[in-house]
Amino acid sequence: MDQAKIFNAFMIHKGLKTTNQRKAILNSFLHSRSHCSTEDLYLKLRKKHPKIGYATVHRTLKLLVECGIAIEQNFGDGHARFEPLRADSHHDHLVCQQCGLIIEFEEPQIEELQNQVAAAYQFTIRNHRHELYGLCFRCARK
Amino acid sequence: MDQAKIFNAFMIHKGLKTTNQRKAILNSFLHSRSHCSTEDLYLKLRKKHPKIGYATVHRTLKLLVECGIAIEQNFGDGHARFEPLRADSHHDHLVCQQCGLIIEFEEPQIEELQNQVAAAYQFTIRNHRHELYGLCFRCARK
DNA sequence: AAAGAAATTGAAAATCGATTTCAAAGAATA
DNA sequence: TATTCTTTGAAATCGATTTTCAATTTCTTT
Ligand SMILES: [Mn+2]
Ligand SMILES: [Mn+2]
Ligand SMILES: [Zn+2]
Ligand SMILES: [Zn+2]
Numbered sequence: 439m440d441q442a443k444i445f446n447a448f449m450i451h452k453g454l455k456t457t458n459q460r461k462a463i464l465n466s467f468l469h470s471r472s473h474c475s476t477e478d479l480y481l482k483l484r485k486k487h488p489k490i491g492y493a494t495v496h497r498t499l500k501l502l503v504e505c506g507i508a509i510e511q512n513f514g515d516g517h518a519r520f521e522p523l524r525a526d527s528h529h530d531h532l533v534c535q536q537c538g539l540i541i542e543f544e545e546p547q548i549e550e551l552q553n554q555v556a557a558a559y560q561f562t563i564r565n566h567r568h569e570l571y572g573l574c575f576r577c578a579r580k
Numbered sequence: 581m582d583q584a585k586i587f588n589a590f591m592i593h594k595g596l597k598t599t600n601q602r603k604a605i606l607n608s609f610l611h612s613r614s615h616c617s618t619e620d621l622y623l624k625l626r627k628k629h630p631k632i633g634y635a636t637v638h639r640t641l642k643l644l645v646e647c648g649i650a651i652e653q654n655f656g657d658g659h660a661r662f663e664p665l666r667a668d669s670h671h672d673h674l675v676c677q678q679c680g681l682i683i684e685f686e687e688p689q690i691e692e693l694q695n696q697v698a699a700a701y702q703f704t705i706r707n708h709r710h711e712l713y714g715l716c717f718r719c720a721r722k
Numbered sequence: 723a724a725a726g727a728a729a730t731t732g733a734a735a736a737t738c739g740a741t742t743t744c745a746a747a748g749a750a751t752a
Numbered sequence: 753t754a755t756t757c758t759t760t761g762a763a764a765t766c767g768a769t770t771t772t773c774a775a776t777t778t779c780t781t782t
Contacts, residue, residue, distance in 0.1 A: 444744085453728095453729090453780085454730090455729065455730070455777095455778070457730065457731085457733075457777085457778085459730085460730095461668070468702070471666070475768095476768085476769085477768090483595065489731095490730080491731065491732035491733070492733090493691065493731075493733080493734095493770085493771085494659045494730080494731060494732065495733055496769075496770075497730095497731095497770090500770095512654075512656070514654070516767080516768070517768075518768085518769080520734085525658040532697075532698065532701060532703050533634060534703075535748090541608070541701055541703065543697050543700075543701070545693055545697055547693055548690055548693050548694070548697075551687055551689055551690050551693070552710075552712060552741090554688075555674075555685050555687055555712070556674065556712055556714070558685075559674055559683050559685070559716075559717070560716075560717035561674050561676075561683065561712065561714060561715070561716055561717065561720075562714045562715040562720045563712050563713070563714040564677065564713055564714040564715070565636050565713050565714070566710070566711060566712045567693075567709060567711050567713075568708070568709070568710045568711075569708060569710075570694060570698055570705050570708045570733075571705070571706055571707050571708060571709075572698070572703060572704045572706040572707070573703070573704040573706070574701075574702075574703055575701070575703065578596035578702070578703075596758080596759090597749070597750090597758065597759070598749090598750095599749090599758090599759065599760085601759085601760075602759095617739095618739085618740085619739090631760095631761085632760090632761085633760065633761035633762070634762090635741085635742085635760075635761055635763095636756095636760060636761065638740075638741075638757080639741090639759095643743095658738080658739065659739075660739085660740080677775080698765080699777090
Protein backbone atom coordinates (compact mmCIF):
# COMPACT_ATOMS: atom_id res chain seq x y z
CA MET A 439 0.00 0.00 0.00
CA ASP A 440 1.60 3.26 -1.03
CA GLN A 441 1.57 6.40 1.02
CA ALA A 442 -1.28 8.10 -0.81
CA LYS A 443 -3.45 5.07 -0.03
CA ILE A 444 -2.39 5.09 3.61
CA PHE A 445 -3.23 8.77 3.81
CA ASN A 446 -6.63 8.26 2.18
CA ALA A 447 -7.53 5.43 4.51
CA PHE A 448 -6.45 7.47 7.51
CA MET A 449 -8.43 10.50 6.41
CA ILE A 450 -11.56 8.46 5.86
CA HIS A 451 -11.11 6.83 9.24
CA LYS A 452 -10.88 10.26 10.84
CA GLY A 453 -13.79 11.68 8.83
CA LEU A 454 -11.51 14.17 7.10
CA LYS A 455 -11.29 15.10 3.47
CA THR A 456 -8.44 14.42 1.09
CA THR A 457 -8.48 17.85 -0.49
CA ASN A 458 -6.35 19.11 -3.33
CA GLN A 459 -4.19 21.12 -0.96
CA ARG A 460 -3.55 18.08 1.20
CA LYS A 461 -2.75 15.95 -1.84
CA ALA A 462 -0.33 18.57 -3.10
CA ILE A 463 1.37 18.81 0.27
CA LEU A 464 1.72 15.05 0.64
CA ASN A 465 3.10 14.80 -2.86
CA SER A 466 5.55 17.62 -2.41
CA PHE A 467 6.66 16.22 0.94
CA LEU A 468 7.34 12.77 -0.50
CA HIS A 469 9.39 14.24 -3.35
CA SER A 470 11.22 16.65 -1.11
CA ARG A 471 14.74 16.30 0.08
CA SER A 472 14.54 14.70 3.47
CA HIS A 473 14.57 16.61 6.72
CA CYS A 474 12.64 19.60 5.43
CA SER A 475 11.15 22.16 7.75
CA THR A 476 7.59 23.42 7.50
CA GLU A 477 8.89 26.56 5.87
CA ASP A 478 11.06 24.63 3.39
CA LEU A 479 8.00 22.77 2.23
CA TYR A 480 5.80 25.87 2.25
CA LEU A 481 8.25 27.78 0.07
CA LYS A 482 8.66 24.85 -2.30
CA LEU A 483 4.89 24.47 -2.64
CA ARG A 484 4.32 28.17 -3.29
CA LYS A 485 6.00 27.87 -6.69
CA LYS A 486 3.28 25.61 -8.06
CA HIS A 487 0.48 26.45 -5.65
CA PRO A 488 0.82 30.12 -4.74
CA LYS A 489 -2.44 30.17 -2.84
CA ILE A 490 -1.53 27.49 -0.33
CA GLY A 491 -1.16 28.78 3.22
CA TYR A 492 1.52 28.10 5.77
CA ALA A 493 -1.11 26.98 8.27
CA THR A 494 -2.37 24.31 5.91
CA VAL A 495 1.15 23.00 5.33
CA HIS A 496 1.70 22.90 9.07
CA ARG A 497 -1.60 21.15 9.76
CA THR A 498 -1.06 18.61 7.02
CA LEU A 499 2.43 17.76 8.20
CA LYS A 500 0.93 17.07 11.63
CA LEU A 501 -1.58 14.75 9.98
CA LEU A 502 1.21 12.93 8.14
CA VAL A 503 2.98 12.38 11.43
CA GLU A 504 -0.24 11.19 13.02
CA CYS A 505 -0.85 8.59 10.34
CA GLY A 506 2.77 7.37 10.37
CA ILE A 507 3.84 8.63 6.96
CA ALA A 508 6.18 11.23 8.42
CA ILE A 509 8.36 11.56 11.47
CA GLU A 510 9.21 14.81 13.17
CA GLN A 511 12.85 15.43 13.99
CA ASN A 512 14.53 18.22 15.84
CA PHE A 513 18.20 18.85 15.35
CA GLY A 514 18.49 21.76 17.71
CA ASP A 515 18.36 24.63 15.24
CA GLY A 516 14.92 25.74 16.37
CA HIS A 517 13.13 24.37 13.31
CA ALA A 518 11.17 21.14 13.44
CA ARG A 519 12.09 18.93 10.53
CA PHE A 520 10.09 16.17 8.88
CA GLU A 521 11.13 13.14 6.96
CA PRO A 522 9.25 10.27 5.32
CA LEU A 523 8.97 7.30 7.66
CA ARG A 524 9.46 3.83 6.30
CA ALA A 525 7.91 1.15 8.45
CA ASP A 526 10.56 -1.45 7.74
CA SER A 527 13.68 0.54 8.41
CA HIS A 528 15.13 2.88 10.94
CA HIS A 529 18.09 5.18 11.00
CA ASP A 530 19.70 7.79 13.22
CA HIS A 531 21.62 10.92 12.32
CA LEU A 532 24.97 12.67 12.13
CA VAL A 533 24.45 16.43 11.99
CA CYS A 534 27.18 18.80 10.83
CA GLN A 535 27.02 21.94 12.92
CA GLN A 536 28.94 23.90 10.31
CA CYS A 537 27.18 23.28 7.01
CA GLY A 538 23.98 21.57 8.14
CA LEU A 539 24.69 18.32 6.34
CA ILE A 540 22.67 15.43 7.70
CA ILE A 541 24.01 11.90 7.32
CA GLU A 542 21.82 8.91 8.11
CA PHE A 543 23.23 5.80 9.72
CA GLU A 544 21.98 2.38 10.75
CA GLU A 545 23.69 0.39 13.47
CA PRO A 546 21.76 -2.69 14.60
CA GLN A 547 24.24 -3.37 17.39
CA ILE A 548 23.45 0.00 18.95
CA GLU A 549 19.73 -0.68 18.63
CA GLU A 550 20.22 -4.02 20.35
CA LEU A 551 22.26 -2.55 23.21
CA GLN A 552 19.63 0.12 23.55
CA ASN A 553 16.98 -2.54 24.05
CA GLN A 554 19.13 -4.23 26.67
CA VAL A 555 19.55 -0.96 28.56
CA ALA A 556 15.81 -0.38 28.54
CA ALA A 557 15.15 -3.94 29.67
CA ALA A 558 17.56 -3.53 32.58
CA TYR A 559 15.42 -0.65 33.83
CA GLN A 560 12.14 -2.37 32.90
CA PHE A 561 11.56 0.56 30.62
CA THR A 562 9.23 0.34 27.60
CA ILE A 563 10.71 2.18 24.62
CA ARG A 564 8.21 3.93 22.39
CA ASN A 565 10.76 5.84 20.37
CA HIS A 566 14.26 7.21 20.62
CA ARG A 567 16.66 9.82 19.32
CA HIS A 568 20.32 9.24 18.71
CA GLU A 569 22.11 12.12 17.10
CA LEU A 570 25.81 12.82 16.76
CA TYR A 571 26.66 16.49 16.34
CA GLY A 572 29.95 17.79 15.07
CA LEU A 573 31.75 18.36 11.79
CA CYS A 574 31.45 16.50 8.53
CA PHE A 575 34.56 15.54 6.60
CA ARG A 576 34.49 18.67 4.47
CA CYS A 577 34.01 21.07 7.34
CA ALA A 578 36.58 19.36 9.56
CA ARG A 579 39.28 19.91 6.94
CA LYS A 580 38.96 23.67 6.97
CA MET B 581 39.01 22.27 41.94
CA ASP B 582 35.37 22.58 42.94
CA GLN B 583 32.70 24.21 40.86
CA ALA B 584 32.67 27.53 42.69
CA LYS B 585 36.39 27.86 41.97
CA ILE B 586 35.92 26.96 38.31
CA PHE B 587 33.17 29.55 38.09
CA ASN B 588 35.32 32.21 39.75
CA ALA B 589 38.24 31.55 37.46
CA PHE B 590 35.98 31.67 34.43
CA MET B 591 34.38 34.91 35.52
CA ILE B 592 37.72 36.58 36.12
CA HIS B 593 38.93 35.34 32.76
CA LYS B 594 35.89 36.91 31.10
CA GLY B 595 36.14 40.12 33.13
CA LEU B 596 32.79 39.45 34.80
CA LYS B 597 31.85 39.72 38.43
CA THR B 598 30.94 36.92 40.77
CA THR B 599 27.96 38.70 42.30
CA ASN B 600 25.77 37.51 45.13
CA GLN B 601 22.98 36.67 42.70
CA ARG B 602 25.29 34.57 40.59
CA LYS B 603 26.67 32.79 43.62
CA ALA B 604 23.16 32.04 44.85
CA ILE B 605 22.14 30.72 41.46
CA LEU B 606 25.20 28.49 41.12
CA ASN B 607 24.67 27.17 44.62
CA SER B 608 20.99 26.49 44.11
CA PHE B 609 21.69 24.84 40.78
CA LEU B 610 24.29 22.50 42.25
CA HIS B 611 21.94 21.48 45.06
CA SER B 612 18.96 21.12 42.79
CA ARG B 613 17.50 17.91 41.61
CA SER B 614 19.02 17.28 38.24
CA HIS B 615 17.41 18.22 34.95
CA CYS B 616 15.79 21.41 36.23
CA SER B 617 14.38 24.01 33.89
CA THR B 618 15.11 27.72 34.17
CA GLU B 619 11.72 28.19 35.75
CA ASP B 620 12.25 25.32 38.23
CA LEU B 621 15.38 27.02 39.44
CA TYR B 622 13.84 30.49 39.41
CA LEU B 623 10.91 29.35 41.55
CA LYS B 624 13.20 27.50 43.94
CA LEU B 625 15.44 30.56 44.32
CA ARG B 626 12.53 32.93 44.93
CA LYS B 627 11.90 31.33 48.31
CA LYS B 628 15.22 32.50 49.74
CA HIS B 629 15.96 35.34 47.34
CA PRO B 630 12.63 36.93 46.40
CA LYS B 631 14.30 39.77 44.53
CA ILE B 632 16.15 37.64 42.04
CA GLY B 633 14.90 37.97 38.46
CA TYR B 634 14.13 35.32 35.90
CA ALA B 635 16.46 37.02 33.41
CA THR B 636 19.38 36.74 35.81
CA VAL B 637 18.71 33.04 36.36
CA HIS B 638 18.56 32.52 32.62
CA ARG B 639 21.73 34.47 31.98
CA THR B 640 23.62 32.72 34.75
CA LEU B 641 22.60 29.28 33.53
CA LYS B 642 24.00 30.21 30.14
CA LEU B 643 27.25 31.20 31.83
CA LEU B 644 27.37 27.87 33.66
CA VAL B 645 26.99 26.07 30.36
CA GLU B 646 29.68 28.24 28.81
CA CYS B 647 32.19 27.43 31.52
CA GLY B 648 31.41 23.72 31.48
CA ILE B 649 29.72 23.41 34.86
CA ALA B 650 26.31 22.72 33.36
CA ILE B 651 24.97 21.01 30.28
CA GLU B 652 21.75 21.96 28.55
CA GLN B 653 19.37 19.14 27.70
CA ASN B 654 16.14 19.12 25.81
CA PHE B 655 13.72 16.26 26.26
CA GLY B 656 11.08 17.47 23.88
CA ASP B 657 8.68 19.09 26.30
CA GLY B 658 9.54 22.59 25.16
CA HIS B 659 11.55 23.45 28.26
CA ALA B 660 15.34 23.53 28.21
CA ARG B 661 16.73 21.58 31.13
CA PHE B 662 20.10 21.87 32.82
CA GLU B 663 22.14 19.41 34.76
CA PRO B 664 25.54 19.57 36.44
CA LEU B 665 28.25 18.31 34.12
CA ARG B 666 31.03 16.12 35.47
CA ALA B 667 34.12 16.12 33.33
CA ASP B 668 35.01 12.50 34.00
CA SER B 669 31.72 10.81 33.27
CA HIS B 670 28.99 10.76 30.70
CA HIS B 671 25.50 9.39 30.65
CA ASP B 672 22.44 9.33 28.44
CA HIS B 673 18.75 9.26 29.34
CA LEU B 674 15.56 7.28 29.51
CA VAL B 675 12.58 9.64 29.64
CA CYS B 676 9.14 8.51 30.81
CA GLN B 677 6.53 10.26 28.70
CA GLN B 678 3.86 9.59 31.31
CA CYS B 679 5.29 10.79 34.62
CA GLY B 680 8.39 12.67 33.49
CA LEU B 681 10.82 10.39 35.30
CA ILE B 682 14.35 10.66 33.94
CA ILE B 683 16.69 7.70 34.32
CA GLU B 684 20.38 8.07 33.53
CA PHE B 685 22.35 5.27 31.92
CA GLU B 686 25.92 4.60 30.88
CA GLU B 687 26.77 2.13 28.16
CA PRO B 688 30.41 2.23 27.03
CA GLN B 689 29.73 -0.25 24.23
CA ILE B 690 27.24 2.16 22.68
CA GLU B 691 29.72 5.00 22.99
CA GLU B 692 32.34 2.89 21.27
CA LEU B 693 30.03 1.87 18.41
CA GLN B 694 29.07 5.50 18.08
CA ASN B 695 32.71 6.44 17.56
CA GLN B 696 33.05 3.71 14.95
CA VAL B 697 30.04 5.02 13.07
CA ALA B 698 31.46 8.54 13.08
CA ALA B 699 34.84 7.27 11.94
CA ALA B 700 33.25 5.42 9.05
CA TYR B 701 31.85 8.73 7.81
CA GLN B 702 35.03 10.67 8.71
CA PHE B 703 32.78 12.68 11.00
CA THR B 704 34.16 14.56 14.00
CA ILE B 705 31.85 14.23 16.99
CA ARG B 706 31.61 17.28 19.22
CA ASN B 707 28.67 16.06 21.26
CA HIS B 708 25.73 13.74 20.99
CA ARG B 709 22.26 12.99 22.29
CA HIS B 710 20.89 9.57 22.93
CA GLU B 711 17.49 9.47 24.55
CA LEU B 712 14.99 6.64 24.87
CA TYR B 713 11.40 7.79 25.27
CA GLY B 714 8.60 5.62 26.56
CA LEU B 715 7.19 4.36 29.82
CA CYS B 716 8.94 3.68 33.07
CA PHE B 717 8.18 0.51 35.00
CA ARG B 718 5.53 2.16 37.14
CA CYS B 719 3.70 3.81 34.26
CA ALA B 720 3.85 0.72 32.04
CA ARG B 721 2.00 -1.32 34.67
CA LYS B 722 -1.08 0.88 34.60
C1' DA C 723 -30.71 21.55 -8.49
C1' DA C 724 -31.25 23.97 -4.15
C1' DA C 725 -30.69 24.18 0.62
C1' DG C 726 -28.57 22.89 4.76
C1' DA C 727 -24.76 20.86 7.39
C1' DA C 728 -20.04 20.10 8.07
C1' DA C 729 -15.16 20.49 7.07
C1' DT C 730 -11.38 23.30 5.14
C1' DT C 731 -8.77 27.18 4.18
C1' DG C 732 -5.42 31.04 4.75
C1' DA C 733 -4.54 35.47 6.85
C1' DA C 734 -3.98 37.24 10.93
C1' DA C 735 -3.66 36.86 15.82
C1' DA C 736 -2.28 34.41 19.87
C1' DT C 737 0.89 31.58 22.29
C1' DC C 738 4.89 30.65 24.87
C1' DG C 739 9.61 29.80 26.07
C1' DA C 740 13.83 32.12 25.15
C1' DT C 741 16.25 36.27 24.65
C1' DT C 742 17.09 41.19 24.62
C1' DT C 743 16.42 45.98 25.95
C1' DC C 744 16.97 49.68 28.99
C1' DA C 745 17.02 52.62 32.86
C1' DA C 746 18.36 52.24 37.53
C1' DA C 747 21.58 50.37 40.80
C1' DG C 748 26.02 48.72 42.04
C1' DA C 749 31.06 48.02 41.65
C1' DA C 750 35.66 49.27 40.39
C1' DT C 751 38.96 52.81 39.12
C1' DA C 752 41.19 57.27 38.99
C1' DT D 753 34.38 62.53 44.41
C1' DA D 754 33.79 61.82 39.59
C1' DT D 755 33.98 58.57 36.00
C1' DT D 756 33.51 54.36 33.88
C1' DC D 757 31.93 49.92 33.56
C1' DT D 758 29.03 45.93 34.79
C1' DT D 759 24.85 43.99 36.60
C1' DT D 760 20.16 43.74 37.51
C1' DG D 761 15.15 42.81 36.90
C1' DA D 762 10.91 44.33 34.72
C1' DA D 763 9.16 44.68 30.61
C1' DA D 764 9.45 44.28 25.72
C1' DT D 765 10.74 41.57 21.88
C1' DC D 766 11.62 37.50 19.24
C1' DG D 767 10.44 33.59 16.43
C1' DA D 768 8.57 29.17 15.60
C1' DT D 769 4.40 27.05 16.41
C1' DT D 770 -0.38 26.84 17.01
C1' DT D 771 -4.99 28.64 17.03
C1' DT D 772 -8.80 31.63 15.67
C1' DC D 773 -12.29 32.96 12.62
C1' DA D 774 -14.86 34.45 8.70
C1' DA D 775 -15.10 33.01 4.04
C1' DT D 776 -15.08 29.20 0.94
C1' DT D 777 -15.56 24.56 -0.45
C1' DT D 778 -17.39 20.01 -0.11
C1' DC D 779 -20.76 16.76 1.18
C1' DT D 780 -25.58 15.33 2.29
C1' DT D 781 -30.35 15.75 2.17
C1' DT D 782 -34.39 17.24 0.24
MN1 LIG E 1 16.86 10.91 8.36
MN1 LIG F 1 21.16 13.39 33.31
ZN1 LIG G 1 29.70 20.19 7.27
ZN1 LIG H 1 6.68 7.06 34.36
